[in-house]
Amino acid sequence: MPVLELQESILNSLQNLKSLDALKKLFWTQLNYERVNKELSRRKLTDVVANELIDEPLLLASGGANNAFHVIYARLSSEDLSRQSERRVVDYLLKEHPYALFVFSNKLRSQWHFINVKYDNTLQKRKLFRRITVGEGEQLRTATERISLLDLEKHPNASPLDIQTLHDEAFDVEAVTQEFFREYRKTFEKVERLIDWNTDKERKRLFTQKLFNRLMFIGFIQKKGWLKFQGSIDYLSALWEAYLKDDHTSNKNFYKDRLSHLFFL
Numbered sequence: 001m002p003v004l005e006l007q008e009s010i011l012n013s014l015q016n017l018k019s020l021d022a023l024k025k026l027f028w029t030q031l032n033y034e035r036v037n038k039e040l041s042r043r044k045l046t047d048v049v050a051n052e053l054i055d056e057p058l059l060l061a062s063g064g065a066n067n068a069f070h071v072i073y074a075r076l077s078s079e080d081l082s083r084q085s086e087r088r089v090v091d092y093l094l095k096e097h098p099y100a101l102f103v104f105s106n107k108l109r110s111q112w113h114f115i116n117v118k119y120d121n122t123l124q125k126r127k128l129f130r131r132i133t134v135g136e137g138e139q140l141r142t143a144t145e146r147i148s149l150l151d152l153e154k155h156p157n158a159s160p161l162d163i164q165t166l167h168d169e170a171f172d173v174e175a176v177t178q179e180f181f182r183e184y185r186k187t188f189e190k191v192e193r194l195i196d197w198n199t200d201k202e203r204k205r206l207f208t209q210k211l212f213n214r215l216m217f218i219g220f221i222q223k224k225g226w227l228k229f230q231g232s233i234d235y236l237s238a239l240w241e242a243y244l245k246d247d248h249t250s251n252k253n254f255y256k257d258r259l260s261h262l263f264f265l
Contacts, residue, residue, distance in 0.1 A: 006030065006151060011144040014134050018109055020073070024060065027071055032153045033061035040072075040093075049092045052076060052085040054107055057093065063152045068160035070100040081111050087129060090117060094127075099160035101150070101167055111135040114147065116171035130171040137223060137233045142180070146170045188212060214263045 001009070013026045027033040039056040054077040061071040074089050076082065086104050093102070094117065102115040112134040119125045132143050149170035155163065192208045215236075221227055222235040232238035243254050 001151075001153070003148070007144050007148045010148050011140060014140050014143055014147070017112055017134055020058075020109070023073060023103065026147075027061040031147075031151050032156075033063045033071060034067055036060060036062050036067075036070075046092065049089055052078075052082075052089055057089070059097075060103070064155065064158045064160050064163045066160075068099060069163040070097045071103065072097060072100055073103045073105075075105050075107065075109070077107055079107055081106050081113050083129070086113060086115060090115060090129070091127075099164045114143075116167050118168045118171070130173060132171065137225060139219075145179075184212075211259075211263065215259075218262070 009030055010026065013022060013030060016022055017026070024035075024037070028035050036059045038059040040059055042050050042053075042056050045053075045057075053074055055075045058073045059070055060073045063069045063071075072093060074086075074093075076085055078085065081104060086102070089104075090102050094100070100117075102117070104113045104115065105111065114132040114134070116130045118128045118130065120128055132146055134140065134143055147170070150167060152158070152163070155166065158166075188208060191211070192204060195204050195208065197204065218227070218236060222233060225233050227233065227235040229235050229238040230242060239258055240254065243258055246252065246257075
């Protein structure tokens with residue numbers, strides 16, 4: 001499947017990831033993992049680990065030579081995704097599933113974490129937990145791009161170590177950060193060029209920096225779920241949608257009528 005077509009398909013799945021069936025479709029159909037769908041017995045779990053979960057962990061899918069790489073899904077018993085709870089479960093499951101991707105949801109399956117575990121280069125080989133978050137209010141562009149890199153269509157007989165390396169690269173925080181700042185700079189410069197005020201370059205740059213800083217702050221607090229507009233916690237998108245429905249005149253624009261009231265009055 002072409003990359004852009006795959007990403008569009010995965011984005012649609014992530015936007016509608018509210019059930020186990022949707023997760024199965026993602027791995028079995030779109031990312032080309034082998035179907036397993038086997039429950040892992042709770043009787044083998046310690047009491048501490050079992051108490052974190054509402055159901056048995058599910059060996060959802062496998063991949064590579066001898067199907068030795070595993071995708072394991074676990075549903076937490078809590079309303080929110082607890083990183084401490086996830087770590088307890090992963091630490092236990094890694095003993096029998098050393099090459100694996102772990103997917104967690106909260107009790108309602110409204111929040112999801114895709115977790116990659118990588119060992120650092122120290123003598124202690126500390127485990128680094130790296131997450132991709134999916135759920136209401138999340139911006140899914142980066143999640144879509146990184147998860148699409150997990151496609152096994154071109155790696156049908158890869159070793160579990162090679163597939164683990166593929167996952168390590170997809171969850172590479174440095175690569176994601178670099179991509180973010182490339183896009184940030186490109187967007188920043190575009191907005192700065194669009195400002196047609198009769199002012200000097202330094203004042204225009206300072207204004208653009210202030211605007212972006214405040215947009216980033218709004219993005220941060222909306223991700224926390226602290227802002228709502230017309231019932232949606234995706235605050236800025238809801239604000240834009242409401243603006244599009246307005247009865248516009250030639251004197252109206254989104255910045256003047258919406259954003260400036262947030263930031264500069």
